[in-house]
Amino acid sequence: MAKLKSDAAAARTAPRRRRRRxxxxxxxxxxxxxNLVALVIVVAGLLYVDTYRGxxxxxxxxxxxxxxxxxxxALSESVVNGADGVDGMDPAAARQLLARLAAAIETRTxxxxxxxxxxxxxxxxxxxxxxxxAATLPAPAGPVTEAAEAVYDxxxxxxxxxxxxxxxxxxxxxHASDYPELRPVFAGGQASALRxxxxxxxxxxxxxxxxxxxxxxGALLLTTTIDDIEDSVRQVRYTILKLFGGALAVxxxxxxxxxxxxxxxxxxxxxxxxxxxxxxxHGNQLGSGDQPxxxxxxxxxxxxxxxxxxxxxxxxxxxxxxxxxxxERFAADxxxxxxxxxxxxxVAVETASRLDDPAxxxxxxxxxxxxxVRLDRLITDISDASRLDAELARAExxxxxxxxxxxxxxxxxxxxxxxxxxxxxxxxxxxxxxQFVVEGVEDRLAQVFSNIxxxxxxxxxxGGVITITARxxxxxxxxxxxxxxxxxxxxxxxxxxxxxxxxxxxGEKFGTHxxxxxxxxxQILETHDGVIFAENRGDDTAHPTGARFVxxxxx
Numbered sequence: 001m002a003k004l005k006s007d008a009a010a011a012r013t014a015p016r017r018r019r020r021r022x023x024x025x026x027x028x029x030x031x032x033x034x035n036l037v038a039l040v041i042v043v044a045g046l047l048y049v050d051t052y053r054g055x056x057x058x059x060x061x062x063x064x065x066x067x068x069x070x071x072x073x074a075l076s077e078s079v080v081n082g083a084d085g086v087d088g089m090d091p092a093a094a095r096q097l098l099a100r101l102a103a104a105i106e107t108r109t110x111x112x113x114x115x116x117x118x119x120x121x122x123x124x125x126x127x128x129x130x131x132x133x134a135a136t137l138p139a140p141a142g143p144v145t146e147a148a149e150a151v152y153d154x155x156x157x158x159x160x161x162x163x164x165x166x167x168x169x170x171x172x173x174x175h176a177s178d179y180p181e182l183r184p185v186f187a188g189g190q191a192s193a194l195r196x197x198x199x200x201x202x203x204x205x206x207x208x209x210x211x212x213x214x215x216x217x218g219a220l221l222l223t224t225t226i227d228d229i230e231d232s233v234r235q236v237r238y239t240i241l242k243l244f245g246g247a248l249a250v251x252x253x254x255x256x257x258x259x260x261x262x263x264x265x266x267x268x269x270x271x272x273x274x275x276x277x278x279x280x281x282h283g284n285q286l287g288s289g290d291q292p293x294x295x296x297x298x299x300x301x302x303x304x305x306x307x308x309x310x311x312x313x314x315x316x317x318x319x320x321x322x323x324x325x326x327x328e329r330f331a332a333d334x335x336x337x338x339x340x341x342x343x344x345x346x347v348a349v350e351t352a353s354r355l356d357d358p359a360x361x362x363x364x365x366x367x368x369x370x371x372x373v374r375l376d377r378l379i380t381d382i383s384d385a386s387r388l389d390a391e392l393a394r395a396e397x398x399x400x401x402x403x404x405x406x407x408x409x410x411x412x413x414x415x416x417x418x419x420x421x422x423x424x425x426x427x428x429x430x431x432x433x434x435q436f437v438v439e440g441v442e443d444r445l446a447q448v449f450s451n452i453x454x455x456x457x458x459x460x461x462x463g464g465v466i467t468i469t470a471r472x473x474x475x476x477x478x479x480x481x482x483x484x485x486x487x488x489x490x491x492x493x494x495x496x497x498x499x500x501x502x503x504x505x506x507g508e509k510f511g512t513h514x515x516x517x518x519x520x521x522x523q524i525l526e527t528h529d530g531v532i533f534a535e536n537r538g539d540d541t542a543h544p545t546g547a548r549f550v551x552x553x554x555x
Contacts, residue, residue: 025267028259035255036248043244049233056229061192061206064107064222068190068208071101071109072220076212089210089217091119099125110221111210114186116176119218151241168195168203176219185209185219194226202226265299265306269313272296276317333499334382338375345371381516388520392527395441402445402477402553403428403436406468409449413457422460422483424453427469435472438553440528445553448524448532451517452481452549459485459547476530476554487536487544496534497522529554 079093094111102109102122109122169178176182181193185207197203204226210218272295296317299310345368352364410426428436438445456466464484471478488496499519518532525532530553536544 025259025263027263027266028256031259031262032252032255035251039244039247039251043240043247049236052236053229053233056232057194057204057226060204060224060226060229064204064206064224065190065192065208067105067107068109068206068220068222071098071105072208072210074101075111075210075220076217080210080212080217089113089119095120095125098122108223110174110223112176112182112219112221114217116182116186116219118174118176121174165194165196165202168197168200179205179207179221181205182207182219182221186216188214188216197225200225201230262306265297265302265310268297269299269306269310273313276320330386330499338378341371341374341378345375381520384516384520388523392441392444392524395444397439397441399437400440400442400445401437402479403470405442405446406449406470406479409446409453410468413453420462422457422462422464422466425465425467427467429471436470436477436555438477438528438555440553444524445528448521448551449479449481451521452551455517456481456483456485456547456549459483461485472555476552479551479553480548481551482537482546482548484546487538487547488534490541493534493536497532525551525553 075089075094075097078097079090080088091113098109098111098120099122102125107122109120110118111120113119171178176186179193181191184191186209188209188211190206190208192204192206195203195205202225204224206222208220208222209216210220276295296314297310298314299307301307348364348368348371352361352368355361355364406428407426410424413424453466453468460466460483466484467480467482469480469482497518499516522532530551532549532551535548535550536546537548538545
């Protein structure tokens, strides 16, 4: 078990191995991912422009239907039940008229009779579609264009696939039954269909009836590709991709800038904290001009959470530095204070062992016994003082009524006091509820006032008076304890609060006090954001009429 504990302790104190960060820190990668994912989702939604494409197709269907209605109207007036008393559609006249009309709209037009038989196809009619059209061929694609096309095709492959279109077929013996969209036309309606033409792309069929006096005499089928629509959609997508490229560049740069303003300061703070942890000096080092330069970088001028963090780390490091220095001084003081009784004890024991006089030996043994008692008291007080900070850090604070606390202590001192000891006078005016309440640890605050009262009793003459007063001021609560003793020597008003300092009344046995009582009191009050100071009573500084201790606590 001891081996396991030692291994665990060694693991906690071993230097922590830093992970390799790579080109970008984890924070940078997360910021980039968050910003880019949102941008990619928006752009993917914009690229999926089926609504725009559907609107263009609907507009083209409307245009073709209008053209078909015009052609059907012309056919019904000219070749259906027309000249020469022909009953029904005149195929020859229909082919001749359709050739002229189809050439004008540059759309493949097919005419079926009432039985569904193909009467005319503008693609095969003489004179139809013979106009020569000149078109400028696009310039050969360069590497940049080819790369852009490849990226475009890859992006399109990531978009949700459209519903599969029915195939577009042409048979050797064409009939109206080849195209289901022609069925409602023979009932007097209109219909359209989008079909898959393979290498030709999507093909649009629009069918309208040819009728006279509400009687359907045939069906007109207009067929065209939607390449112009696909080109329009493609141009829109190209524009969106160009905007996406610009937005992507701006987003990446801003993300890198944001990550730099976050990750780099945090990295510097982590490195500085590691330097302090591994003992690369105290919390402060000497900078230029022998001024203290904090190991923790100062980002407080940023005005954000990182600035608050750097300030908190700097303050924490300074507090740790002060604590370490205080521990060093405390250790030195303890060693010095323990050395004195140990030296006296050793001398007494060694001398007693060499003497034959029993009376002299008893005197030396009495000195040794007093030194042992003094050592025991020192060790006890030192143990209490060393545990004080940890106990105050763990203790739960609560409301403490200083007036009630002082009243209780005064009552205890009166009941336990000697007959010829000093009397305790409590001078606290009646106050409203909560007027003397502070936030703190009641036991430790009681220890403060007990130490001060005990100190006042030790300096008071028989029959003297110790006065305890309390009042509420604007900044907090002030408690005052006064005695009628000899006062505090000149120049020692601050020194009496130092560790192991003792200034005892004349005639008191040496070594009965450790000199830690007032020091512990000051330490407790500082933890409660309070202060303690001492002063002499009376106008004559050379002959004071007593000592006064003032404790101030925030209300």
